[in-house]
Amino acid sequence: MKAYEVIREERINTLLEEGKKIDRKKRLEIIEKARDCYGLTLEEAAALLQIEDQEELEALFEAAREIKEHIYGSRIVVFAPLYTSNECTNNCLYCGFRAANKSLHRRTLNTKEILKEAKAIESQGHKRILLVCGEDGAKTHIDHITEAVKTIYQGADIRRINVNAAPMEVEDFKKLKAVGIGTYQIFQETYHRETYQKMHPSGSKSDYDYRLTAIERAFEAGVDDFGIGVLLGLYDYKFDVLATLMHSQYMDDKYHVGPHTISIPRLRPALDSAIKETPYPVADWELKKIVAVYRLTLPYTGIILSTREEAALRDELLSLGVSQISAGSKTNPGGYEEKDQEGEQFETSDERSLDEMLQVICEQGHLPSFCTACYRAKRTGEAFMELAKDAHIHEFCQPNAIMTFKENLEDYASEETRRKGEVMIANELEKITDEKLKKITIERLKRIEEGERDLY
Ligand code: SAM
Ligand code: SF4
Numbered sequence: 491m492k493a494y495e496v497i498r499e500e501r502i503n504t505l506l507e508e509g510k511k512i513d514r515k516k517r518l519e520i521i522e523k524a525r526d527c528y529g530l531t532l533e534e535a536a537a538l539l540q541i542e543d544q545e546e547l548e549a550l551f552e553a554a555r556e557i558k559e560h561i562y563g564s565r566i567v568v569f570a571p572l573y574t575s576n577e578c579t580n581n582c583l584y585c586g587f588r589a590a591n592k593s594l595h596r597r598t599l600n601t602k603e604i605l606k607e608a609k610a611i612e613s614q615g616h617k618r619i620l621l622v623c624g625e626d627g628a629k630t631h632i633d634h635i636t637e638a639v640k641t642i643y644q645g646a647d648i649r650r651i652n653v654n655a656a657p658m659e660v661e662d663f664k665k666l667k668a669v670g671i672g673t674y675q676i677f678q679e680t681y682h683r684e685t686y687q688k689m690h691p692s693g694s695k696s697d698y699d700y701r702l703t704a705i706e707r708a709f710e711a712g713v714d715d716f717g718i719g720v721l722l723g724l725y726d727y728k729f730d731v732l733a734t735l736m737h738s739q740y741m742d743d744k745y746h747v748g749p750h751t752i753s754i755p756r757l758r759p760a761l762d763s764a765i766k767e768t769p770y771p772v773a774d775w776e777l778k779k780i781v782a783v784y785r786l787t788l789p790y791t792g793i794i795l796s797t798r799e800e801a802a803l804r805d806e807l808l809s810l811g812v813s814q815i816s817a818g819s820k821t822n823p824g825g826y827e828e829k830d831q832e833g834e835q836f837e838t839s840d841e842r843s844l845d846e847m848l849q850v851i852c853e854q855g856h857l858p859s860f861c862t863a864c865y866r867a868k869r870t871g872e873a874f875m876e877l878a879k880d881a882h883i884h885e886f887c888q889p890n891a892i893m894t895f896k897e898n899l900e901d902y903a904s905e906e907t908r909r910k911g912e913v914m915i916a917n918e919l920e921k922i923t924d925e926k927l928k929k930i931t932i933e934r935l936k937r938i939e940e941g942e943r944d945l946y
Contacts, residue, residue, distance in 0.1 A: 509536030578624030580693030615902030657704030663711030681733030714871030723757030785811030859891030
């Protein structure tokens with residue numbers, strides 16, 4: 491059975507219709523049930539997606555906050571994207587990189603330039619990169635991507651590279667696996683076929699089924715860590731969020747591994763975009779609801795927020811269930827070294843630097859984490875899911891988050907960030923209940939102060 495045989499439109503629509511029939515009392519019961527952190531069924535998620543009443547929304551948000559705290563503690567993982575190329579043979583109507591856009595300054599970085607960008611990202615204090623590129627068989631083929639990954643791992647102190655790239659064949663996924671990527675990320679954009687066809691009129695991306703089955707080919711190649719999402723604004727978010735959850739359930743049933751992450755990109759203005767108005771705008775309160783429904787339904791799945799969103803909303807979403815954020819991002823190849831707005835994929839909204847973001851994260855009571863230990867300790871795929879579902883991942887993550895943040899404070903942070911960060915670290919140490927683990931962490935913090943790095 492393939493994903494397109496399970497993720498069917500009539501099934502999604504039926505679930506949504508059934509969800510509308512659920513009354514307020516039952517919806518509140520579902521929210522209450524979710525507090526156990528065992529997740530929700532698709533039927534239950536469909537009911538929660540219908541919530542509009544302020545009181546019910548508050549109950550939903552409260553539960554999301556609680557679950558996030560239980561599974562992830564106060565940790566927020568931080569990363570930066572690195573765009574290696576904006577050349578693309580597809581024509582996604584909403585994207586600045588689309589082939590028909592003649593105004594864009596096209597550029598594919600060579601390995602030397604890629605390393606320069608990675609080092610610029612590293613110099614901000616990042617340890618995780620999300621590699622991104624357009625799809626161009628002659629320029630951004632698998633060797634371009636694998637060379638980029640190898641070059642960065644060898645030349646910069648970047649410890650985890652995730653990749654967001656076009657779907658590929660099993661053989662190419664094997665090459666991606668061989669160079670040691672973290673998560674393979676691919677967004678279906680919309681699960682609504684008719685809208686998908688309209689938005690992707692030409693190029694290989696117009697093949698809906700090929701894109702939908704990419705993760706299955708990745709699994710065949712041994713890439714068992716994947717991230718999914720939809721581009722919010724292309725179609726009715728209730729349909730697309732439920733379809734994303736259906737996709738997740740399908741993968742979990744088939745491979746016993748759900749998505750490591752779900753991203754929540756909202757459509758942004760792009761240079762020379764072919765759609766002038768967002769077809770299905772998603773309001774801020776709806777975005778908050780989406781985050782909360784994902785958090786309740788898939789408590790163990792990371793939720794990623796990018797700089798597409800404005801600072802104030804980003805700050806709010808952190809408390810609601812987002813577990814990873816990008817900071818200090820550029821969306822044009824070479825963007826960390828030079829400014830070129832005519833090379834950007836879309837406009838970012840949050841222009842704060844990583845250092846500024848770290849302060850905000852601390853001020854809101856969250857602990858920034860630069861941890862990359864799981865994937866290097868081979869806690870991926872099924873092994874990761876087992877730990878995450880039992881909330882045992884906490885035992886690894888809390889000390890690792892503290893130690894990697896400490897490294898950042900020692901090596902990169904401003905005085906102000908360091909001051910706020912040290913207070914946060916002292917508070918977070920107290921949350922480690924296992925005395926032996928706490929003692930080890932305190933010892934390691936001392937070793938970091940003395941110059942040792944990468945302890946996990
Ligand atoms: N080219 C590959 C692809 O399309 O899968 C990977 C890179 S693409 C640059 C990464 C993602 O950017 C897309 O999957 C899409 O969701 C998102 N994107 C494209 N245009 C956007 C826009 N105007 N606003 C927000 N996100 C956008
Ligand atoms: Fe190319 Fe990806 Fe942009 Fe589509 S979304 S035009 S495939 S870079």
